[in-house]
Amino acid sequence: MFNYIVRRLIYSVFILIGVIGITFFLDNMMMTPDQKASRVLGPKAVGQTREEWIHNRGLDRPLPVQFVQYVKKLVTFDFGTTWVTGRDLRETFLQGVGPSLCITVPGFLAALLASLGLALFQVFVRNSPVDRGLTVFSVALMSVPTMVYVIFAQAFLALNLRYFPAYGFAYEPGMLRFLLLPIVIFMLINIGYDARLYRAIFLEEIGQDYVRTAYAKGVSPSRVLAVHVFKNGLIALITLVVAQLPKLILGSLLIESLFGIPGIGSMLVQAIQTGDQPIVMVSVFLGSALYLLSLIVTDILYALADPRIRLS
Amino acid sequence: MSDGGGGMIPSALPGRDRSVPVLHFAFILSGLLFLAGCDNNPHPAPYHKTRPDGSPWAVRYMGLPADPKSFDPQFVYTTIDQQILEPVYDKLLEYDPRKTDPITLRAAMLEEMPKKEVQPDGTVSYLCRLKRDIHYHDDPCFERTGGKGREVVVADVHYALQRIADPKVESPFFAPLEQRIIGLHETREMGMKTGKFDYATPVSGFEQIDSHTFRLHLKGPYPQILYWLGMHTMSPVAREAVEYYDGQMHDGKLRPSFRFYAVGHGPFRMREYIPRRAIRYERFEGYHTDTFPTEGFPPERAEVCKKYAGKPLPLFDELFIMIVPELIPGFVLGRQGFLDSITATKDAFPSVVTPDRQLQPKYKARGMTLERIGFPSTFYYCFNMNDPVVGKNVKLRKALASACDMRAYVEIFYSGVAPVSNQLVPRGIYGYNPDYVDPNAFDLEKAKRLLAEAGYPGGRDAKTGEQLVITVNDAVEGTEMRQRAEYEQRMFERLGIKIKIAESTFARVIERLETGDFQLSSGSGWAADYPDPENFFMLFYSKNMPREGSNHCRYSRPEFDRAFEQMSTMDNGPERLALIEKMNAMLAEDCPVIWQFDKVTFLAAQPWAAWTHNSRMIEYSNNKYHQVDPVLREKLRAEWNRQPIWPLFALGGLLIGGLGYAVRWNRRNHV
Numbered sequence: 001m002f003n004y005i006v007r008r009l010i011y012s013v014f015i016l017i018g019v020i021g022i023t024f025f026l027d028n029m030m031m032t033p034d035q036k037a038s039r040v041l042g043p044k045a046v047g048q049t050r051e052e053w054i055h056n057r058g059l060d061r062p063l064p065v066q067f068v069q070y071v072k073k074l075v076t077f078d079f080g081t082t083w084v085t086g087r088d089l090r091e092t093f094l095q096g097v098g099p100s101l102c103i104t105v106p107g108f109l110a111a112l113l114a115s116l117g118l119a120l121f122q123v124f125v126r127n128s129p130v131d132r133g134l135t136v137f138s139v140a141l142m143s144v145p146t147m148v149y150v151i152f153a154q155a156f157l158a159l160n161l162r163y164f165p166a167y168g169f170a171y172e173p174g175m176l177r178f179l180l181l182p183i184v185i186f187m188l189i190n191i192g193y194d195a196r197l198y199r200a201i202f203l204e205e206i207g208q209d210y211v212r213t214a215y216a217k218g219v220s221p222s223r224v225l226a227v228h229v230f231k232n233g234l235i236a237l238i239t240l241v242v243a244q245l246p247k248l249i250l251g252s253l254l255i256e257s258l259f260g261i262p263g264i265g266s267m268l269v270q271a272i273q274t275g276d277q278p279i280v281m282v283s284v285f286l287g288s289a290l291y292l293l294s295l296i297v298t299d300i301l302y303a304l305a306d307p308r309i310r311l312s
Numbered sequence: 313m314s315d316g317g318g319g320m321i322p323s324a325l326p327g328r329d330r331s332v333p334v335l336h337f338a339f340i341l342s343g344l345l346f347l348a349g350c351d352n353n354p355h356p357a358p359y360h361k362t363r364p365d366g367s368p369w370a371v372r373y374m375g376l377p378a379d380p381k382s383f384d385p386q387f388v389y390t391t392i393d394q395q396i397l398e399p400v401y402d403k404l405l406e407y408d409p410r411k412t413d414p415i416t417l418r419a420a421m422l423e424e425m426p427k428k429e430v431q432p433d434g435t436v437s438y439l440c441r442l443k444r445d446i447h448y449h450d451d452p453c454f455e456r457t458g459g460k461g462r463e464v465v466v467a468d469v470h471y472a473l474q475r476i477a478d479p480k481v482e483s484p485f486f487a488p489l490e491q492r493i494i495g496l497h498e499t500r501e502m503g504m505k506t507g508k509f510d511y512a513t514p515v516s517g518f519e520q521i522d523s524h525t526f527r528l529h530l531k532g533p534y535p536q537i538l539y540w541l542g543m544h545t546m547s548p549v550a551r552e553a554v555e556y557y558d559g560q561m562h563d564g565k566l567r568p569s570f571r572f573y574a575v576g577h578g579p580f581r582m583r584e585y586i587p588r589r590a591i592r593y594e595r596f597e598g599y600h601t602d603t604f605p606t607e608g609f610p611p612e613r614a615e616v617c618k619k620y621a622g623k624p625l626p627l628f629d630e631l632f633i634m635i636v637p638e639l640i641p642g643f644v645l646g647r648q649g650f651l652d653s654i655t656a657t658k659d660a661f662p663s664v665v666t667p668d669r670q671l672q673p674k675y676k677a678r679g680m681t682l683e684r685i686g687f688p689s690t691f692y693y694c695f696n697m698n699d700p701v702v703g704k705n706v707k708l709r710k711a712l713a714s715a716c717d718m719r720a721y722v723e724i725f726y727s728g729v730a731p732v733s734n735q736l737v738p739r740g741i742y743g744y745n746p747d748y749v750d751p752n753a754f755d756l757e758k759a760k761r762l763l764a765e766a767g768y769p770g771g772r773d774a775k776t777g778e779q780l781v782i783t784v785n786d787a788v789e790g791t792e793m794r795q796r797a798e799y800e801q802r803m804f805e806r807l808g809i810k811i812k813i814a815e816s817t818f819a820r821v822i823e824r825l826e827t828g829d830f831q832l833s834s835g836s837g838w839a840a841d842y843p844d845p846e847n848f849f850m851l852f853y854s855k856n857m858p859r860e861g862s863n864h865c866r867y868s869r870p871e872f873d874r875a876f877e878q879m880s881t882m883d884n885g886p887e888r889l890a891l892i893e894k895m896n897a898m899l900a901e902d903c904p905v906i907w908q909f910d911k912v913t914f915l916a917a918q919p920w921a922a923w924t925h926n927s928r929m930i931e932y933s934n935n936k937y938h939q940v941d942p943v944l945r946e947k948l949r950a951e952w953n954r955q956p957i958w959p960l961f962a963l964g965g966l967l968i969g970g971l972g973y974a975v976r977w978n979r980r981n982h983v
Contacts, residue, residue, distance in 0.1 A: 167642075
């Protein structure tokens with residue numbers, strides 16, 4: 001297994017350099033240094049001001065030199081500063097992780113539990129009208145755009161019923177009031193898709209020989225589901241769940257922006273709007289690195305959970 | 313995908329424990345109680361509840377659409393940054409809160425308006441006297457005084473000027489000011505000899521007479537320098553603060569960088585900056601630079617203003633600026649009374665303002681008042697005068713201008729709010745002529761006639777018979793922008809010509825304007841840096857072509873240049889007005905642009921925060937003159953935010969009913 005992990009890590013480094021290269025060259029193809037300066041400084045900044053800005057950021061150097069410097073910075077985790085505010089990027093990201101996790105972790109766990117429960121229940125009553133009704137419900141949850149949930153929450157629950165603040169965030173004892181709506185929406189947008197997927201996985205399991213054996217031995221249907229099917233289905237779930245973990249750290253673009261949660265998601269939206277390219281590039285780098293890491297972790301967990309699988 | 317195979321497995325809900333419904337009921341009840349206890353106020357508790365004299369602590373709540381780029385006065389340049397800096401740093405001069413037509417400067421940190429002195433060699437100097445006893449806010453950076461803010465002196469103004477020359481500060485104002493202030497360019501050159509800017513190098517054009525008097529020497533006449541003194545760029549800065557807040561670790565503690573730490577001398581001191589969330593300020597007790605004016609109030613505000621005449625400033629104790637980039641939440645917070653005003657953005661406009669530009673009755677009934685803020689700016693279509701088709705054919709340009717129905721355009725896309733523009737200088741700026749009639753204004757029949765005279769009868773080339781095709785450079789970043797582009801296309805195509813829309817991003821549109829790769833560009837505009845006609849006419853000065861300036865039309869007429877050079881260095885008066893009229897006539901004759909509209913913002917102020925002043929140069933600013941009635945706010949907020957109980961009972965009933973039904977169904981089917 002050790003050899004496998006080392007090999008995967010080496011592959012990941014090459015993939016990561018590929019991602020960095022593609023994003024770097026795409027970025028430079030899409031916008032000239034002059035356009036970048038104009039985007040950040042505004043159209044009124046002309047001539048010398050713009051030239052100085054370009055020079056100070058090394059954007060007037062040859063592209064290969066810029067690329068080498070850029071890679072050097074990323075691999076040493078010296079992300080530099082943002083273009084728009086000049087703040088330290090590492091600090092900016094660290095500040096954003098907390099608020100993002102406040103939404104995504106509870107939302108993810110709640111969605112996981114709810115969708116697992118829903119999927120198990122659907123398997124329990126499979127092929128019945130209730131199962132079909134819940135499938136339609138899951139599809140409906142998947143199909144409604146996030147924006148509709150947000151508008152409903154803000155217009156009905158925040159503006160008309162006045163139960164929650166429409167916007168804002170604070171680290172304080174009563175912070176749950178800011179988080180509840182975003183968490184519920186995060187949960188709702190994931191629940192439909194997850195429940196459908198988990199249902200399929202559990203249905204796959206319930207047709208296995210060991211399930212028939214369990215019934216033959218007189219195990220109750222609920223115990224078969226809760227213990228045997230659930231446990232064996234979890235192996236397949238590991239892949240799906242671990243692959244979602246990087247997304248939790250990177251936050252939710254729309255929900256964070258619309259509810260004023262100062263996480264990484266809303267920071268990325270703001271960076272795209274203002275042309276703060278270092279934030280976008282570092283987000284892509286971190287996203288790719290975390291995703292590659294999660295794939296390795298998934299493989300390891302898979303091997304640990306299922307003794308039939310050997311990593312070689 | 314397998315469906316499980318085998319036959320139906322007998323279903324049963326797990327467990328038949330009677331305690332389950334009770335537990336569910338308790339869970340639902342606790343959830344409902346939690347909801348009932350939820351407070352919808354997004355703001356943290358104010359710093360204090362009462363003032364030392366026992367009167368209620370007054371907080372002003374503002375919303376801004378973006379995070380600040382910096383708190384460094386010599387660096388900031390956007391409107392938002394200036395709004396954020398304005399409570400902390402006073403300026404040498406400021407815009408008179410009572411006068412908006414025309415917008416007028418008055419002394420702020422200076423004793424009086426600077427005195428102009430013309431030297432025999434043609435250079436011009438301004439003698440300025442700082443007010444005495446203006447102090448910086450208390451801060452640990454003032455180590456010599458044990459953290460007590462020291463007095464603001466002339467050396468601080470000089471230091472601010474040196475910082476503009478320091479390349480590390482990246483001040484966008486160096487380029488325009490080095491052309492005007494004697495020695496500023498040389499200071500940068502000499503200061504950078506060692507590679508790092510040396511602050512021992514003085515600016516030769518800055519003469520320190522005593523600790524509170526200085527003279528600013530200019531290369532020649534430049535009356536607009538007064539407007540620069542009215543910006544944060546020239547605001548005095550304490551060297552101790554810049555050096556202390558270096559963004560480095562000291563004794564195990566990280567000090568913020570000066571770019572994000574404000575040590576000012578304004579009416580408020582900044583207490584907290586929480587990136588992308590809020591900025592909090594508290595009244596500076598030692599502020600006595602200014603008091604509320606005692607006379608000259610605009611008649612419509614006289615009643616409110618008289619109450620505060622002569623009172624010390626600021627009028628409230630705490631300022632809370634919330635960063636709200638999204639429109640819907642900003643509107644909701646305003647409706648609930650958590651922001652002191654509602655900005656009537658395009659989407660919110662019909663629900664706030666009636667078609668006859670009055671406040672909607674429901675807001676009027678709340679006691680709110682409507683503010684109309686006309687920010688001095690002009691938008692226009694820009695012709696490329698170097699283009700072989702439109703650039704060389706004045707009648708064609710005039711035909712296109714006359715085909716432009718801006719009234720209909722504004723009605724559709726700006727709810728009829730933005731005033732249609734007919735000249736370069738916008739309302740409120742010296743040189744605006746309310747009686748001016750644009751000879752190229754909308755007239756479709758005239759447009760068709762001019763097009764024929766231009767050599768394109770019915771939109772076709774008289775020689776070849778080919779349809780005339782014109783490409784419009786348009787920023788299309790969303791549905792509304794696409795609708796605008798389509799409308800523009802239809803508007804011009806009424807002449808029989810073919811319009812091709814070159815859709816691109818805003819950045820690409822700007823790039824095309826700068827490189828000259830366009831025929832006709834939509835949505836160009838200019839917002840005043842300072843309220844002087846020179847700031848607008850420079851857009852057509854031939855020496856301001858890209859990349860050195862913003863003459864994107866590439867308009868060049870020696871006669872215009874001469875008039876501009878003369879007008880730009882003149883003081884206001886009949887001679888200057890005559891030159892402005894002459895230049896307006898030249899622009900109408902050559903038609904390098906098609907005027908569109910000026911920018912106007914509507915804002916509904918809460919009943920506890922009626923405005924005491926006008927402000928046009930910095931929207932929503934002049935915080936020190938604002939008033940807030942915290943008692944009224946508390947009362948109305950409580951009234952407006954009562955949480956209805958019935959939905960909780962309805963929800964609870966629904967859940968309990970559903971649960972009961974499920975339990976009964978289960979028992980009936982499986983027991």
